Amino acid sequence: MRSLLHPRPGTTAAFLLFVSIAYLSLALAFNIDTSSTRTLPNTYIVEFEAPPQSFETVQEMKMNRQSFFRRLDERNIFYHVRQEYELMNAVSIQFDKPENAYEVSEMPEVLKMWPVNLFTRPNVIGHPGRIIPNLHASHNLTGVNLVHEKLGLTGSRIKVGVIDTGIDYTHPALGGCYKKPGCRILWGHDFVGDDYDGTNDPSPDDDPLDQCNGHGTHVSGIIGANDIAKGFVGVAPDVTFGAYRIFGCNGTSPDDIIMKAMEMAYKDEMDVINLSLGDPGWPESATAALGDKLVTHWGMSVSASAGNDGSKGTFELSAPSVGKNVISVASVDNLCLLAFVARTASGRLIKYVTENDKALNISTGVVTTLDPNNTPNLALDGCTPTTKDLTGKVALIKRGGCLFITKITTAWEAGAIAVLIFNNAPGIEAPSVPDNITIEVAGISASDGATILAEIQQGGPQGEVVFNFTEEEIEFPNPTAGTISSFSSWGLSAELDIKPDISAPGGHIFSTFPLALGGYATLSGTSMSSPQIAGVIALVLQANSDKNQISPLKIRDILLNTARPVPMYQTNTTDSVAHQGSGLVNVYDAILSKTVITPSKLELNDTAHLAFRNVYNFTISNNGDGEAIFSFDNAPAGTVKVYNQSGFFPLEKPIVGIENSTDGDLDLGVASVVFPMQSFIIPANQSANISISIFPPPVPKLDRPVIYSGYITILRTENTSDAYTTTNASTLVRVPYAGISSQLRDLPILNRNAIFPTVTTPYGNPLTNASSTSFVFNSSHPAIVLYQLASPTRLLFIDAVDARNTSHSFGLIPDGLETFLGRNDPQDETDFQQVSWSGKVGLDYTTLVSEPLPGGIELLANKTKLLPAGKYRLVVRALKGFGNQTDFVDYDTWRSPVLAVGGK
Numbered sequence: 001m002r003s004l005l006h007p008r009p010g011t012t013a014a015f016l017l018f019v020s021i022a023y024l025s026l027a028l029a030f031n032i033d034t035s036s037t038r039t040l041p042n043t044y045i046v047e048f049e050a051p052p053q054s055f056e057t058v059q060e061m062k063m064n065r066q067s068f069f070r071r072l073d074e075r076n077i078f079y080h081v082r083q084e085y086e087l088m089n090a091v092s093i094q095f096d097k098p099e100n101a102y103e104v105s106e107m108p109e110v111l112k113m114w115p116v117n118l119f120t121r122p123n124v125i126g127h128p129g130r131i132i133p134n135l136h137a138s139h140n141l142t143g144v145n146l147v148h149e150k151l152g153l154t155g156s157r158i159k160v161g162v163i164d165t166g167i168d169y170t171h172p173a174l175g176g177c178y179k180k181p182g183c184r185i186l187w188g189h190d191f192v193g194d195d196y197d198g199t200n201d202p203s204p205d206d207d208p209l210d211q212c213n214g215h216g217t218h219v220s221g222i223i224g225a226n227d228i229a230k231g232f233v234g235v236a237p238d239v240t241f242g243a244y245r246i247f248g249c250n251g252t253s254p255d256d257i258i259m260k261a262m263e264m265a266y267k268d269e270m271d272v273i274n275l276s277l278g279d280p281g282w283p284e285s286a287t288a289a290l291g292d293k294l295v296t297h298w299g300m301s302v303s304a305s306a307g308n309d310g311s312k313g314t315f316e317l318s319a320p321s322v323g324k325n326v327i328s329v330a331s332v333d334n335l336c337l338l339a340f341v342a343r344t345a346s347g348r349l350i351k352y353v354t355e356n357d358k359a360l361n362i363s364t365g366v367v368t369t370l371d372p373n374n375t376p377n378l379a380l381d382g383c384t385p386t387t388k389d390l391t392g393k394v395a396l397i398k399r400g401g402c403l404f405i406t407k408i409t410t411a412w413e414a415g416a417i418a419v420l421i422f423n424n425a426p427g428i429e430a431p432s433v434p435d436n437i438t439i440e441v442a443g444i445s446a447s448d449g450a451t452i453l454a455e456i457q458q459g460g461p462q463g464e465v466v467f468n469f470t471e472e473e474i475e476f477p478n479p480t481a482g483t484i485s486s487f488s489s490w491g492l493s494a495e496l497d498i499k500p501d502i503s504a505p506g507g508h509i510f511s512t513f514p515l516a517l518g519g520y521a522t523l524s525g526t527s528m529s530s531p532q533i534a535g536v537i538a539l540v541l542q543a544n545s546d547k548n549q550i551s552p553l554k555i556r557d558i559l560l561n562t563a564r565p566v567p568m569y570q571t572n573t574t575d576s577v578a579h580q581g582s583g584l585v586n587v588y589d590a591i592l593s594k595t596v597i598t599p600s601k602l603e604l605n606d607t608a609h610l611a612f613r614n615v616y617n618f619t620i621s622n623n624g625d626g627e628a629i630f631s632f633d634n635a636p637a638g639t640v641k642v643y644n645q646s647g648f649f650p651l652e653k654p655i656v657g658i659e660n661s662t663d664g665d666l667d668l669g670v671a672s673v674v675f676p677m678q679s680f681i682i683p684a685n686q687s688a689n690i691s692i693s694i695f696p697p698p699v700p701k702l703d704r705p706v707i708y709s710g711y712i713t714i715l716r717t718e719n720t721s722d723a724y725t726t727t728n729a730s731t732l733v734r735v736p737y738a739g740i741s742s743q744l745r746d747l748p749i750l751n752r753n754a755i756f757p758t759v760t761t762p763y764g765n766p767l768t769n770a771s772s773t774s775f776v777f778n779s780s781h782p783a784i785v786l787y788q789l790a791s792p793t794r795l796l797f798i799d800a801v802d803a804r805n806t807s808h809s810f811g812l813i814p815d816g817l818e819t820f821l822g823r824n825d826p827q828d829e830t831d832f833q834q835v836s837w838s839g840k841v842g843l844d845y846t847t848l849v850s851e852p853l854p855g856g857i858e859l860l861a862n863k864t865k866l867l868p869a870g871k872y873r874l875v876v877r878a879l880k881g882f883g884n885q886t887d888f889v890d891y892d893t894w895r896s897p898v899l900a901v902g903g904k
């Protein structure tokens with residue numbers, strides 16, 4: 001799990017079973033995975049067969065559970081009940097031993113068991129106290145300004161639940177008080193306490209005050225701050241809040257607590273909840289499944305962050321946002337940016353930005369180039385070591401030709417105290433700085449860089465320019481305004497749902513922060529875009545005279561119908577639906593729209609699951625007072641090349657086919673759409689069903705697979721005439737479509753390269769076929785299996801087979817069964833999965849796997865068994881997309897070298 005606030009991966013714990021990090025990194029020269037989800041040992045959410053509806057009352061359901069607990073007592077199972085749920089008939093339980101969990105999974109009243117995952121605390125990166133003059137810039141992007149000005153809607157009567165780090169309710173912009181008449185925060189609970197980190201005991205109380213973290217306070221301000229003194233308002237400044245605190249000041253939070261908070265928000269009758277948190281996942285992940293149920297069954301809207309894994313390529317969306325009817329929110333960049341200021345003695349000013357949004361920690365800096373003659377080769381500036389001594393100085397380096405880290409290291413080795421990297425493209429970009437670099441690094445614009453370079457060069461080989469670096473900030477227009485933020489995660493979902501659903505401003509957003517931490521902050525992330533949608537939903541609800549008359553599914557439909565697709569930066573090509581969903585939300589259009597299209601997205605699936613004869617249907621409802629004419633068009637988005645063909649791994653930067661300047665066509669092709677007619681008329685308050693045909697683009701084999709996508713545009717025109725005038729009003733609504741140009745079942749799951757998959761000794765030395773049997777594994781010296789997933793997989797298992805007769809399986813190895821795994825980043829050697837093996841089989845189960853495994857491989861075994869000393873291989877089997885679990889051919893399979901196992 002990663003932080004959802006900032007594009008940098010968070011630091012989280014890893015699956016460390018036997019090997020220490022030091023061992024592995026020494027031998028393999030890379031570090032253990034820092035991004036995998038951690039599960040709490042022997043802790044499960046247990047869902048019972050009988051649904052809540054089968055009981056008369058909650059009391060009766062709880063009584064029924066008592067008899068379950070009694071049966072556990074009778075069987076001498078030691079357990080601790082962590083949470084009891086009411087909206088689903090489920091509890092979360094920690095067992096003493098793995099055997100207990102197995103036994104419980106076999107009990108007839110148990111329907112499903114999910115391991116309890118830890119979600120990392122959203123990492124707050126930002127500079128407290130930063131204030132931009134243009135406080136409401138993001139409202140101009142979303143139509144919120146028009147809703148405030150023209151419709152006068154502010155979210156009054158609407159209740160918003162914020163499941164987060166708590167809220168600093170002492171902040172005047174958030175009402176200044178808690179649970180008293182007149183307060184804005186009227187409901188709430190602290191499930192954890194300040195000191196909770198995910199692994200220690202929570203100390204819950206009734207007070208969700210956050211004065212140490214700030215994330216939830218920022219999120220709440222985006223939804224509904226109302227600061228009269230400063231003139232700053234959130235999207236819906238009259239909503240009231242429920243504050244459900246599930247993160248302590250530091251550390252992680254388990255999904256069973258997050259789910260309990262979601263349930264409490266429902267019981268407090270929240271109209272919408274916001275979840276600015278997540279973890280790459282599947283619609284079947286526990287939080288995603290509950291989120292979906294809250295929408296479809298319990299009628300509460302759920303908005304969640306798409307994730308901040310935009311630098312990892314496609315199929316990287318977070319749960320809970322991937323829940324079928326949860327709204328998954330991507331991020332677009334805001335209109336304005338903040339930069340720090342540096343000045344020369346003459347008062348001339350340059351703007352600089354840093355990755356951590358903090359001013360450079362130097363006051364006066366002598367700036368010069370890395371080149372002894374001050375005539376650097378700008379195409380490769382800083383890419384090779386220099387002989388020049390920059391001790392105590394600031395290095396000016398042009399971007400390009402090699403990685404930032406190479407340039408920074410060159411400057412550091414030359415003795416520089418800081419680096420200014422000037423852009424080779426429009427705008428200012430903060431260079432990413434590796435953790436092990438301690439010198440100061442900032443980014444400046446190409447033009448500022450060229451000016452400073454010219455000034456330095458005027459001084460010849462000795463040329464320098466002196467700047468005073470300040471903490472002063474200025475605002476300037478953001479060159480990437482209105483385009484998808486680089487950190488925003490790519491879809492589609494692992495099952496090819498259109499996710500994200502919609503976009504909202506999340507890059508450089510001003511909002512409230514705990515008073516103790518400065519009171520205000522400008523932060524970035526899909527953590528900031530999801531609450532914009534929560535606030536927007538509050539406005540839509542208020543626009544309906546009876547908020548109970550509009551279902552969350554209908555709200556999602558009209559938001560998706562009226563969103564506006566955005567182009568990619570510096571192109572006229574519409575960004576992929578897999579990146580932006582239906583586009584940038586426009587709540588003004590959503591509230592005024594008289595057209596509703598359902599379904600609000602057309603999920604075309606893979607080529608094996610296209611609709612019969614490629615025919616897709618939707619319904620157009622005319623909710624206006626008069627008849628209207630509707631006409632159609634197809635507006636394709638850029639087709640996205642997903643894989644690197646040579647290694648067949650997902651690209652970190654998917655290649656988007658942009659508009660060809662010669663012929664105007666989009667590279668990589670686009671879907672063609674056939675409409676039954678050009679246009680037709682629908683009378684007032686009636687609807688019509690439309691069938692259209694969508695054909696995937698022909699894609700050369702070399703480019704496959706691609707994600708193709710676009711929008712069916714529906715133009716509504718109506719004549720509104722009275723005795724004197726006739727006006728012809730047109731409005732546009734859209735339905736996004738997306739599919740993949742291959743069969744998911746043909747795509748590999750395991751990443752195969754020089755490193756992965758592999759088996760190592762406990763000391764981290766990879767085994768080769770030649771060396772493998774020279775090491776004898778046992779319980780004190782286990783073998784370690786390491787693998788990377790190039791695609792998500794629903795089911796992966798590892799079994800031990802006879803070294804020679806590999807079709808003879810002895811069964812699953814302990815901890816060798818995983819379900820609903822997200823993918824790894826194959827370009828990051830430190831991002832992998834690992835399992836250790838000491839020669840045992842048995843004790844693997846999951847109630848999330850309903851069908852048998854192929855070839856009669858034992859799925860369930862209640863005891864581990866040590867295999868006799870001898871020679872074995874381990875086989876990693878990962879189920880391919882939409883594959884048949886009972887069929888060997890649908891698995892991507894890797895066999896280890898021969899392993900000698902020595903019994904005890």
Ligand SMILES: *[C@@H]1O[C@H](CO)[C@@H](O)[C@H](O)[C@H]1NC(C)=O
Pocket residue numbers: 134136137140145335336
């Ligand atoms: C936002 O719109 C308002 C008018 O509604 C305008 O005064 C303001 O300058 C706009 N801000 C930006 C950053 O475009």
Ligand SMILES: *[C@@H]1O[C@H](CO)[C@@H](O)[C@H](O)[C@H]1NC(C)=O
Pocket residue numbers: 194195249250
């Ligand atoms: C949280 O972490 C910060 C620094 O990492 C530390 O200073 C602080 O004491 C921690 N707070 C708690 C409550 O553990």
Ligand SMILES: *[C@@H]1O[C@H](CO)[C@@H](O)[C@H](O)[C@H]1NC(C)=O
Pocket residue numbers: 343344345346347364466467468
């Ligand atoms: C930097 O600031 C100091 C103190 O304010 C001032 O004396 C000096 O002239 C400034 N230098 C430049 C390059 O602006």
Ligand SMILES: *[C@@H]1O[C@H](CO)[C@@H](O)[C@H](O)[C@H]1NC(C)=O
Pocket residue numbers: 409434436437
């Ligand atoms: C920092 O770490 C990277 C790899 O993570 C390594 O290549 C580089 O040499 C390190 N730099 C320093 C200065 O230690």
Ligand SMILES: *[C@@H]1O[C@H](CO)[C@@H](O)[C@H](O)[C@H]1NC(C)=O
Pocket residue numbers: 495496497498603605606609882
């Ligand atoms: C795509 O087809 C598969 C196989 O029928 C199905 O399981 C999956 O739900 C479909 N995806 C969508 C988004 O409809």
Ligand SMILES: *[C@@H]1O[C@H](CO)[C@@H](O)[C@H](O)[C@H]1NC(C)=O
Pocket residue numbers: 570571572
């Ligand atoms: C986008 O379209 C406009 C108007 O047709 C044109 O002037 C501009 O050059 C195009 N931009 C790019 C990057 O192709």
Ligand SMILES: *[C@@H]1O[C@H](CO)[C@@H](O)[C@H](O)[C@H]1NC(C)=O
Pocket residue numbers: 611612615616617691
């Ligand atoms: C569209 O409607 C037709 C006719 O009612 C039906 O046969 C077909 O299955 C529908 N297609 C989809 C994708 O639902």
Ligand SMILES: *[C@@H]1O[C@H](CO)[C@@H](O)[C@H](O)[C@H]1NC(C)=O
Pocket residue numbers: 660661662663667
């Ligand atoms: C752009 O279109 C021209 C004319 O059709 C074609 O020759 C050229 O190869 C295209 N460029 C790309 C990058 O596809």
